[in-house]
Amino acid sequence: MKSAPGTPEPAEFAAMKTPNSLQTEEAYAAKSGVSSWSSRVSLGYMANVLxxxxxxxxxxxxxxxxxxxxxxxxxxxxxxxxxMWGVPRNNTSGKTIGHPEMVRGTMVTLFGVVPLLGSVLIFEFLRHFNVRRVTSKYVLKVALVLRRKPRVFGKVSYWSYGEWIFFLLLVLGNVLVFYWGYDRRVKRSKANALKKKTTVKFNQYLEIVAITMGFNSIFNMAFLFLPATRNCVWMEFFNISYANGIKYHRWLGVLTVLTAVIHCAGYYWSWLRQGIWKQEALPCFNCNISPKAKDRHGYDKWFNVFGELALIMFLLISVSSIPYVRRKFYDLFYYTHQLFVLAVIFSVMHWAPIVWWCLPTVMVYCVHRAISSANAWTPVQVQELTAVDQDIVKVVLRRAPGRDGHYKVGQFVYLNVPSISKLQWHAFTISSSPRSDPTTLTVLLKSLGDWTRDLVAYADECQQQNVLPTVYLDAYYGASLEMYDEYETLCLVGGGIGATPMFAILEDLVAKLSRASDALPLRQKVVFIFSFRELALLEEVHPVLQRLQELDPTGQYVQLDFYMTRVPSDDVLDQPINYDRLQGKHVTATTYAFKAGSSATPMPFAEPLRSRTFKAVTMVVVVMTAVFIAWYIEYGGGKIKRNGREQLWPLQQFVESAMLFVVGALVFVFVLLERMAKRRGLLGSVTGDDASAASAKDYLAAETPLKLAAQQTDLHTYRDLLSNYNVTLGARPDTKALMHKVFEFHQNKDIVSLGKPVIGVFVSGPEAMKRAVEYGAADVGVSHFDIHEEEFEL
Structure with missing residues (x-):
């Protein structure tokens, strides 16, 4: 029987189901945010309409x-x-009638704030269901095509079709904004020149280009903060990870700064030609700055100075964002980016209406930034901090068992260790599955910079002193990779420590099949291509691989292609596998080190405002509060500068711009209210409705935790481990050739496999490995692959 045209085909999400496994999956869905009542409600085409x-x-x-x-x-x-505000169409009286100052604010509210908040409310409603599963199969197929990268003259593009479309639309938008502004101003200047029987001078053209480019910069600023928002609703709607979508923020940032530079340069060129740049560009401190003064020179000076200050802030941010600087001096990059607050404030003080272009996206950004900051109030409970190698650390953290502690496969977190630095937060992908243990999460990290090197040393110190470190956690971010089970053939490609998302997928696959009372057989072809330098990584993933092989006793469904890029010495090869560590028997510490941290008691991590209703209400209240305050401040020509106080226009515009960031602090009030409500039982359960709470409770009682620790077998040393997995030593994988091998495996019809008839490729590692996968897929034919690339450079 065929499904409705607007819903996915059953085969696209096929999996072996039994009553026990279905019950377990429903309980897991309750934890992950799918409401129990959603299974009794059929949205049908309504999901597509929403x-x-x-x-x-x-x-x-x-x-x-x-x-x-x-x-x-x-x-x-x-x-x-x-x-709507009593402003006549043709006002020839020379006096202000009505409230023209409210026009821009009304337009932005109706066409900026309302659509953004409407999207938040709709998406939060759809979260009651499994959003992906109520999405039209045609939409999913379009998304698949947009992820593909075109190949032109034998070269595979660095950008996908979707990214090219975004880029071209961005360029087109800027071209149109410039054309409309330039054309209108040139026509007006020519008309005025004709009346005066003169011609438009070159300096006038320079200033026309300059002011038009200024509006281009404002246009780009209107979008700048959306992709920089870690859990932006529109990014989540398209399942674009924050790490992958940050490139859009960079593109918008480049255009914002470039157009602002041209805006400034045009005026400077004109002023230099006229010999008046000092009078226009430098501040004065004993002049009348009122815009209504007979000589507006003081107003013009400070109007320009505020614009110059804004540009300086943007330039400092842009210089620190150069890839080399960002990679080598991340702290400089991070702290310089905090100047965006001054950049926005000085921009609004330069030209007041900019506040309306920025308001919707800046407020959404501030709401999520405040939620993120609330995570730093309480340290998280640490179960384990172990240096598993000279350069690799394993961190196991405790999380709340309900929905507010739940994460999805492929997401990442930010860690802060006060003993190393109270201010530095670093992003790491979660390497575990939420199914394997409902109360912990695991992060594997490698020493690649100053902070991670210090963490490796600190881990050794904690082990020697038998204490646990004080750690803060900010989570969860990034798109889910849970769609891995939709494909007939799953191909995982990982390089070094970058393979941690692949570890999480493998663990989730094993945990899902093992959750049933009778373990389900593997019915998905799985290929894992893994390149590494550190034996500790292979040792760490060994328990999962061991269980995976048990689920495929005939060896039909699993192919492992492992490569160790260096040849270890005999002494290293003869070292024993640390089964005690893999089974968690080495952890005995129970007290925390509070040297440079907080005296607060560490708690299992719980994400604030995880309740859909509470989060939606918070977003609406905070954003609309900012809108109403902006309206109030501007109504009547400006609460601060009206009634003969025109010289206070800088204060008026400062208050308007600063208000954006001050109002964002209201989020902390909602976080505190939520915590109070939970303590008093007013919110019922962090998992949502009562039925969902009961399901999650049953899930925890029956399934806590799934043990994936390696069992001692005839594998005793690293040499045995390498031999067991047939690891190729001293070589890198020929990824292009391996993609052909994967395709042949996929084409083998003797092995029955369920899912989409394309190969789902998930790749995470060095850029060269990603490019090799892309070229290999292009050689075979991109129509046979659906490639998902993980990005680590934020």
Whole structure:
């Protein structure tokens, strides 16, 4: 029987199901956020309508940012909004009638704030269901095509079709904004010159280009903060990981700064030609800065100075964002980026209406930033901090067993260790599965910089003193990789410590099949291509591989291609496998080190505002509070600068811009209210409704925890381990050739496998490995692959 056209085909999500496994999966779904009542409600086409509404909301937001620059806005649209505030279409009285200052704010609220908040509410509702499973199969197929990278003249593009479309739309938007602004101003200048019987001078053209580029910069700023928001609703809607989507923030940042530089350079060129750059560009401290003064020179000076200060902030941020600087001096990059607050404030003080272009996205960014900051209030319980190698550390942290402690496969976290640095937070992918242990998560990290080197040394110190470190956790971020089970053939490609997301997928696959009372057989072809230098990584993943082989006793469904890029010495090969460590028997510490940390009692990590209702209410209240305050401050020509106080315009504009960041602190109030409500039992359960809570409780009672620790067999040394997995020594994988091998494995019809008839490729590692996978897939034919690449450079 065929499914409804708007829903995925059953085969696309096929898995071996038994009553026990279904019950376990339903309980797991309750933890992951799917409400129990959703299984009794069929959204049908309504799910597609709601998802279309989110797309329409995105289009409305884009329209709202662009329409201001169009002739339509100048000739018609602003008058329509103006009439709402009593502003006549043709005011020839020379006096201000109505409230024209409210026009821009109203437009941004209707076409910026409302679509963004509407998207949040719709998406939070869809979270009650499994969003991916209620998505039309046609949408999923379009997404698959957009992830592919075109090959032109034998070269595979660095960007996918989707990224190219985004880039071209961004360029097109900037071209249109510039054309509309430049054309209108040139025509106006020519008309004025014609009346005066003169011509438009070169300096006028320079200033026309300059002011138009200024508006281009504002246009780009309207989108700049969205991809920088760690859990941006529109990024989550498209399942774009924060790490993968940060490139869009970089592109917008480049365009914002570039257009701002041209904006400034155009005016400077004109001023230098006229010999007045000192009068225009340098501040004065004993001048009248009122815009209504007979000589507006003081106002013009400070108007320009605030713009110069904003540009300086943006330039400092952009210089620190150069890839080399970002990689080698990450701390400099991170702390310099905090200047964005001053950049926004000085931009608004330069030209007040900028506050409205920035308000929707800056507020969404601030809400999520405040939630992130709330994670730093309490240290997290540490179960284990072990140096498993000279350069590799294993961190096992405790998390709350309900929904607010739950994470998804492939997500990442930020860690802070006060004993190393109170200010530095570093991102690491979770290397474990939430199914294997509902109360912990594991992070594997390698010494690659100053902070991680210090952490390796600190781990040794803690082991010697038999104490646990004080650690803070900020989580969870990034897109889920749980769709790995949809494919007939799963191909995992990992390099070094970058393979940790692949470890998480393998562990999740094993845990899912092992959860049933009778372990389910593997019915998905799995290929794991793994290149590494440290034997500790192979030792660490050994328990999962051991269990995976047990699930495929005939060896039909699993192919392992392992490569150790260096040849270890005999002394290293003869070292014993540390089974005590793999089984967790080595951890005996129970007290915490508080040298440079907090005296607060460590707690299992629980993400604040995980309740869908509470989070949605918080977002709406905080953003609308900012809107109403901005309206109040501007109403009547400005609460601070009106009634003869025009010289206070810098204070007026400072208050408006600073308000964006101050109001964001309201999030902390909601976090505290949520914690109080939980302590008093007013929220019922962190897992949501009562039925979901009961399911999650049953899940925990029956399944806590799944032991994947390696069992001692005839494998005693590293030499045995390498031999067991047939590891190739002293070589790197020929990834292109291996992709052909994967395709042949996929084409083997003698092995029955369920899922999508394409190869799901998940690759995480060095850039060269990713490119080799892309070329290998292109050689075979990209239509046979669905490639998901993990990005680590934030």
């Amino acid at each position: 998802q279309l509404a989110i797309v329409v909301a995105m289009g409305t937001y884009i329209f709202g940012q662009m329409v201001y620059f169009t002739p339509f806005y100048q000739n018609e649209f602003r008058h329509v909004i103006g009439e």
